[in-house]
Amino acid sequence: MRIAELSRTAGVPVPTIKYYLREGLLPAGELTSPNQARYGEVHERRLRLVRAMVEVGGMTIAAVRDVLAALDDPDKSLHKSMGTVEVAIAPVVPPTDDEVAQRQGEEFVARQGWQHRPNSPAFKALVRVLATAREIGHPEFAEELDEYARVGLTLGELDVAYVLRMPSKDEALEGVVVRSFLSDAAVAAVRRLARRELSARHSGEEDPGSRSDGADLEPGLEC
């Protein structure tokens, strides 16, 4: 397969493929002559994965590169790779100096009996959320953390079960990566649907978007 065909089957423009090759997101094709290369299924699969991470996962090119590096490292345990992936997909959050939020986070983790890893992006993100809630005048938000923990554990168990179901280590590794961004996106989407549904029920209103035609709706409100 040459680059044009790869572009066609994966639906990615040729210049973008060249860019990904430059950035190390795709391995170079097999050179058949100094300026002709051949690509295979591996490239196609990898290219789809990259597009999924960028488009659905909202990841940056640098994060994708880190994740793929972890995926291609044969020496790492599943657990370690998972850690690398988590670090890579974590959004960057500016740090906070709110020690109340810090304490709330620590107490939460202790209450759950979880390992306290104060430098992990996940923990920092949690503290940042708690600090923000306080800053904008919603300190009671912290009280619901334990409910969130139950939800997080449920989702986490699904992820682990999924990965353990994989027959080979390589597939399990890819499963880790895929779950890390796909299920985040899925949860976010389902959650928005559920929120809207509950809101509609509660307000007793017919939902404006429930009619499929939407012809008589002003633009911007048809959903």
Add this chain to the structure above:
Amino acid sequence: MRIAELSRTAGVPVPTIKYYLREGLLPAGELTSPNQARYGEVHERRLRLVRAMVEVGGMTIAAVRDVLAALDDPDKSLHKSMGTVEVAIAPVVPPTDDEVAQRQGEEFVARQGWQHRPNSPAFKALVRVLATAREIGHPEFAEELDEYARVGLTLGELDVAYVLRMPSKDEALEGVVVRSFLSDAAVAAVRRLARRELSARHSGEEDPGSRSDGADLEPGLEC
């Protein structure tokens, strides 16, 4: 309060405040003379909210503007405002023409007994996730949607209960906005913590970041 003090108390640079004023994210200050304005608590509170949406919620300036417009519209019902907010905070996803994914999404919504709103960003996002799962060779991902729905409903009920607890409609409206991005961030963070915890337990490994000092860890692995 003048702009310098607003900048100091909210921790936002003066040029950024000016930028937000230009973009309509902050109402103009009360003019005391043709080129002097005064800002109050309202501005400070709003400024903190904007920063929270941008930094923690990862929202774009345009999305923030839309959300604030909904928040400031006194004629809208809570439910309608919530809809506007949901649309604004939804990430942009390229559409898909995968009719299998489309059908999976529709069946899922029907199974849950939810309203089918095929044009909502949430539904489109869900279909996109299902399509992506199939594209990258993980079609069995769709089978877990119902578990996600349970989680989504749990979280949604928390959100609704929180909003209904608010004494006034204005506060409830702000509650909607705050919940829309804060709890997304909180779920994501808690979920990452839980995933790591479960992974550590399952692998039987000591988590490399569990020690607070981290002195002997190579950089990039201390979390």
Add this chain to the structure above:
DNA sequence: CAGAAATGGATAGTGCTACTGTCCGACAGT
């Protein structure tokens, strides 16, 4: 009350990211 500092408003510029376009000499297909 004079001079330094800050202000609101306008406009231009910056840094970053993720591409996208152009050019080139070398093949490949017909």
Add this chain to the structure above:
DNA sequence: ACTGTCGGACAGTAGCACTATCCATTTCTG
């Protein structure tokens, strides 16, 4: 032979979220 595509290098672009500069006023400070 010749038309089209190729890989590779490099420059250019679009969009976003600021950031910097300027200027004609105020406003504070000594």
